[in-house]
Amino acid sequence: MRVSVAMSLVVAALSRNALAHGGVTAYTIDGTIYPGYEWAEPAEGQKDLIQRSWHAYPHENALSSNITCNYKGATVSGAFHAPVQAGATISTTWSHDGFGWVHTIGPLTAYLASCGDDCTSIVDIANLEWFKIAEEGLREGYAVGNEDGWFQNDLWENRRTDHWDVVVPVGLKPGRYMVRHEIINLQLSPVQFYPNCAQLEVSGSGSSVPSEEYLVKFPGAYSMSDPGIAISGKVSGDNVTMNYTIPGPKLWTG
Ligand SMILES: *[C@@H]1O[C@H](CO)[C@@H](O)[C@H](O)[C@H]1NC(C)=O
Ligand SMILES: *[C@@H]1O[C@H](CO)[C@@H](O)[C@H](O)[C@H]1NC(C)=O
Ligand SMILES: *[C@@H]1O[C@H](CO)[C@@H](O)[C@H](O)[C@H]1NC(C)=O
Ligand SMILES: [Cu+2]
Secondary structure (H helix, E strand, C coil), X not given: CHXXXXXXXXXXXXXXXXXXXXXXXXXXXXXXXXXXXXXXXXXXXXXXXXXXXXXXXXXXXXXXXHHHHXXXXXXXXXXXXXXXXXXXXXXXXXXXXXXXXXXXCCCEEEEEEEEECCCCCCCCHHHCCEEEEEEECECCCCCCCCHHHEHHHHHECCCCCCEEEEECCCCECCEEEEEEEEEEECCCCCCEEEEEEEEEEEECCCCECXXXXXXXXXXXXXXXXXXXXXCCCCCCCCCCCCCCCCCCCCCCCC
């Protein structure tokens, strides 16, 4: 009896470990839930999604093509753009099966890129020019090794919240945009990037677009020597470093 309890604990631990990665599994915009791509299911069965294809395994190289929109980041059959008003909130759910997110230390960021006429037909995602619209780094007064200092830790197993809300800048010029959300896990070395992309159709009466200095490409926006990336693997137990520089360009809020 004891043996079988011990065995089932081992099995539970192993299967939990196997699922210890993830990404954005759903988007909620203006009350509508847009389910994400099911990375564990065959690609052929997936259709009618705003999200591009992805894989739950983390990406470790800031210069890899996987950094743009995760593995392949391809459009699925029947892909479409989710309507969103400028100024509205995009709510993202992370990981799956109600388990929540599985890492604790590192930033969350969100970017937009103009697609021109149609995001769904874009194959060369490396040419997209992104601007950052939201970020969550280290809270003031916390050291980098303190999990409570990070919003990512709030998402851990849905401890404090099961979603991250990002506001589309109210002045943004209407049009079709790709949105790229990303979590970076700094606890390990190599660092782990978890990006996900989806297609949006922004409406509104704004006319603002970011100037050149806000625009970056993926790969290109990050380097492995950026302070906010190079620190990976050195944060655990660090209760001295009280600042953290989120990688990427400065925020554009319209
Ligand atoms: C991209 O990610 C996939 C899935 O994890 C991996 O098999 C592949 O080798 C990666 N490609 C590059 C260029 O890093
Ligand atoms: C971090 O804080 C703990 C308890 O406050 C202390 O024991 C430990 O030595 C500190 N570690 C470092 C690297 O300063
Ligand atoms: C903390 O601030 C110092 C001084 O500005 C900087 O050199 C260092 O890279 C920062 N650390 C992180 C992790 O961003
Ligand atoms: Cu993981």
